[in-house]
Amino acid sequence: MPNVNVRGPEVPRTIEALDPVFTVSNLSVFYGDYEAVRGVDMTIGNREITAMIGPSGCGKSTVLRCFNRMNDLIPGARAVGEILYHDENLYGDHVDPIEVRRRIGMVFQKPNPFPKSIYDNIAYGPRVNGIKGNMDEIVEEALTKAALWDEVKDKIKQNALSLSGGQQQRLCIARAIAVKPDVILMDEPCSALDPIATTKIEDLMQELTRDYTIVIVTHNMQQAARVSDRTAFFTAEVDGAGVRHGRLVEFDETSRIFTNPTDKRTEDYITGRFG
Numbered sequence: 572m573p574n575v576n577v578r579g580p581e582v583p584r585t586i587e588a589l590d591p592v593f594t595v596s597n598l599s600v601f602y603g604d605y606e607a608v609r610g611v612d613m614t615i616g617n618r619e620i621t622a623m624i625g626p627s628g629c630g631k632s633t634v635l636r637c638f639n640r641m642n643d644l645i646p647g648a649r650a651v652g653e654i655l656y657h658d659e660n661l662y663g664d665h666v667d668p669i670e671v672r673r674r675i676g677m678v679f680q681k682p683n684p685f686p687k688s689i690y691d692n693i694a695y696g697p698r699v700n701g702i703k704g705n706m707d708e709i710v711e712e713a714l715t716k717a718a719l720w721d722e723v724k725d726k727i728k729q730n731a732l733s734l735s736g737g738q739q740q741r742l743c744i745a746r747a748i749a750v751k752p753d754v755i756l757m758d759e760p761c762s763a764l765d766p767i768a769t770t771k772i773e774d775l776m777q778e779l780t781r782d783y784t785i786v787i788v789t790h791n792m793q794q795a796a797r798v799s800d801r802t803a804f805f806t807a808e809v810d811g812a813g814v815r816h817g818r819l820v821e822f823d824e825t826s827r828i829f830t831n832p833t834d835k836r837t838e839d840y841i842t843g844r845f846g
């Protein structure tokens with residue numbers, strides 16, 4: 572079991588990350604010459620929910636996108652440092668980013684179903700990935716796991732855009748599940764949803780954590796406190812030249828981050844004094 576230094580500046584502490592899926596070491600991410608995030612060390616535990624919180628622009632989404640190499644698709648974006656995925660270098664020469672994105676799915680802030688039937692939204696990924704099996708069963712299983720089957724089973728050929736926002740987001744989660752991922756990344760998945768739809772997604776996350784590892788970026792601290800096992804608090808620091816860089820301030824079990832954080836900046840943020 573590797574021990575990971577937690578970036579708790581004055582009093583560095585260590586936590587033991589059980590069975591890490593990702594081990595991030597000294598990760599910096601650039602957009603062109605701009606170093607958006609600097610020197611991140613963290614581990615993502617298997618079948619855990621890890622939340623990334625912090626004020627706007629501190630690099631949460633940037634780091635999240637490194638976990639499935641989505642930043643590769645942004646011209647000029649570059650990750651430096653190391654991310655191990657199950658002990659393998661995620662950015663190694665032999666690694667296929669398409670396969671990475673199948674294993675490590677992503678759900679975005681705004682539900683983005685294809686303008687196709689509910690059925691075809693789910694079936695698309697398995698088809699293009701050559702997943703074998705009875706497609707009807709694959710579709711039903713994914714929708715069931717995403718807690719949507721009962722609501723849509725009678726209108727499976729209907730256009731997905733006819734669903735409510737919350738249903739569309741669960742459809743996007745079902746779509747991610749259908750290609751049999753290992754990890755699901757979620758970038759503010761509830762920010763466009765009402766409280767009831769948000770609760771459904773949060774309940775769903777708790778269910779999904781039995782089978783999947785989840786990393787979520789959220790602006791909602793209560794959400795991080797409610798759903799996650801570990802929390803990473805990021806902030807932006809201004810360097811001598813006046814340039815802002817995202818930094819990971821503190822990473823620990825969620826209960827500790829919210830009750831007894833090590834760093835004053837974390838405390839100020841979670842108590843609402845900052846951000």
Ligand SMILES: Nc1ncnc2c1ncn2[C@@H]1O[C@H](COP(=O)(O)OP(=O)(O)OP(=O)(O)O)[C@@H](O)[C@H]1O
Binds near residue numbers: 625633
């Ligand atoms: N595609 C891009 N090109 C250039 N700069 C970018 C790009 N995406 C993000 N940045 C910059 O990187 C920094 C971190 O942005 P990022 O979106 O990761 O932060 P965040 O913490 O997720 O913010 P928010 O909470 O507002 O979504 C910001 O200064 C942002 O302007």
